[in-house]
Amino acid sequence: xxxxxxxxxxxxxxxxxxxxxxxxxxxxxxxxxxxxxxxxxxxxxxxxxxxxxxxxxxxxxxxxxxxxxxxxxxxxxxxxxxxxxxxxxxxxxxxxxxxxxxxxxxxxxxxxxxxxxxxxxxxxxxxxxxxxxxxxxxxxxxxxxxxxxxxxxxxxxxxxxxxxxxxxxxxxxxxxxxxxxxxxxxxxxxxxxxxxxxxxxxxxxxxxxxxxxxxxxxxxxxxxxxxxxxxxxxxxxxxxxxxxxxxxxxxxxxxxxxxxxxxxxxxxxxxxxxxxxxx
Numbered sequence: 001x002x003x004x005x006x007x008x009x010x011x012x013x014x015x016x017x018x019x020x021x022x023x024x025x026x027x028x029x030x031x032x033x034x035x036x037x038x039x040x041x042x043x044x045x046x047x048x049x050x051x052x053x054x055x056x057x058x059x060x061x062x063x064x065x066x067x068x069x070x071x072x073x074x075x076x077x078x079x080x081x082x083x084x085x086x087x088x089x090x091x092x093x094x095x096x097x098x099x100x101x102x103x104x105x106x107x108x109x110x111x112x113x114x115x116x117x118x119x120x121x122x123x124x125x126x127x128x129x130x131x132x133x134x135x136x137x138x139x140x141x142x143x144x145x146x147x148x149x150x151x152x153x154x155x156x157x158x159x160x161x162x163x164x165x166x167x168x169x170x171x172x173x174x175x176x177x178x179x180x181x182x183x184x185x186x187x188x189x190x191x192x193x194x195x196x197x198x199x200x201x202x203x204x205x206x207x208x209x210x211x212x213x214x215x216x217x218x219x220x221x222x223x224x225x226x227x228x229x230x231x232x233x234x235x236x237x238x239x240x241x242x243x244x245x246x247x248x249x250x251x252x253x254x255x256x257x258x259x260x261x262x263x264x265x266x267x268x269x270x271x272x273x274x275x276x277x278x279x
Contacts, residue, residue, distance in 0.1 A: 007036045011051050015039075018059065023072060023149060024205045024235075026228045038074045073150040076226075080117045081169050082124050085221060087271035088250050089128050092217060095248050096132040104133070109142035109216045114204065114239065115223035116146030119157025120166065122197045123189055125219060127178055130193065145212060147202035154199045160189035207238045214244050221252040233259050240264060245279025 007015075012032050019025045027035060039054065046067075048054045058064045058071060083089055096109070109129060113122040122144045129142045148154055164185050167175055179187040202210050204223070218239050224232045232255070240261050243249060249264065251273040264275035 007032065007039075007051050011055070012036075014055060018055075019075070020228075022068070022205075023203060024231050025075070025226045026231075035075070038071075042071055042074060069151050073152045076117075076150055076153075080120045080222075081166060082120045082174075083169050084121065084124075085252075085272070087269075088219070088221065088274075089124060091250065091267075091269060091272050091274055092125065092128050092219075092248070093132050095217070096129065097136065101136060101138055104136065104140040105138055107140075109140060110214060111142065111144045111217040112212055112215045112219065112242070113144060113146040114202075114218065114220040116148050116154075116157060116199065117150070118153050119146060119160060119197070119199065120162075121219065121221075122146035122157070122199070123160065123178075123193065125217075126193050126196050127174055130178075142196060144197045146197060146199045147210075147212070148199075149201065149203050151201060154201055157199045160194050160197075161186055162188075204235055207235060207242075213242050215242050215247055216244060217248045217250070218243055219250050221250065221255070224251070224255040232256050237261060240275075240277065243277040245277055247277045249275045249277070251275075 012029075012035070015035060016027050019027055039051065043049075043051075043054050048057065058068050061067075096104070111122075111125050111129070113125060116122050126142075126144050129144075133140055133142070146154075146157055148157075161182065164187065167179065167187055170179075175187070178190055178193050180190055182188045202212075204227075220236075220239060224235065227235065236249075236251075236256065236259060239249060240263050253271075253273050255273070261275075263278055265278055267274045267276060
């Protein structure tokens with residue numbers, strides 16, 4: 001397997017087309033080595049001898065769908081952590097504080113984490129909401145939905161068990177309040193927080209058919225970078241439709257330029273790219 005020749009341009013183009021068709025992921029030529037390395041690793045694991053053979057296995061054989069999900073998990077970067085973007089989560093807290101208490105008591109807070117990977121972002125959002133409601137001295141209802149294309153990543157998110165190294169970005173207060181130590185090196189999200197968060201497999205290409213709607217907050221960071229510019233705009237327009245009037249959309253800085261939706265008003269925030277839905 002280590003003697004496999006480099007992937008030729010024709011084969012690379014076929015993989016590019018398949019990835020974009022099925023996931024929307026744009027794999028530029030400079031990431032050819034990344035693709036080749038991941039394919040070789042997986043091919044070695046299953047005893048596949050060539051790129052064309054593996055391509056046919058993924059695309060045409062009965063077990064190809066299962067193998068495809070395994071491969072997509074390898075190719076989607078899932079480097080994430082709790083409180084990955086402090087400024088964005090601080091914005092969530094200030095946004096909640098701006099909503100009248102009477103409204104928070106009467107209407108549920110529905111939050112969507114798009115491209116949630118192994119769950120750190122949805123659980124962070126849940127912690128921020130818990131803290132915000134406690135500070136306001138109200139007991140409003142909320143729910144966080146995390147979606148991702150990777151089934152293995154979602155399985156880890158549902159388990160809500162993380163190694164100690166994953167908690168280094170958490171304050172001692174958050175760690176003690178929202179986690180239980182389950183082994184010498186692992187912590188688990190407490191049941192009270194865990195039950196507020198659910199996870200579902202969603203391919204962003206299918207957002208138009210996804211039964212997720214009336215969101216108070218949509219959090220979509222570090223996902224759009226994988227797509228071509230036109231598709232980023234398409235995804236964002238569909239996410240906008242799923243926000244309630246007055247809802248908050250948070251993106252990653254630099255992930256989208258020259259995009260404007262008349263339903264949204266950009267917030268004046270130098271640290272975070274965020275919009276409020278008009279109405």
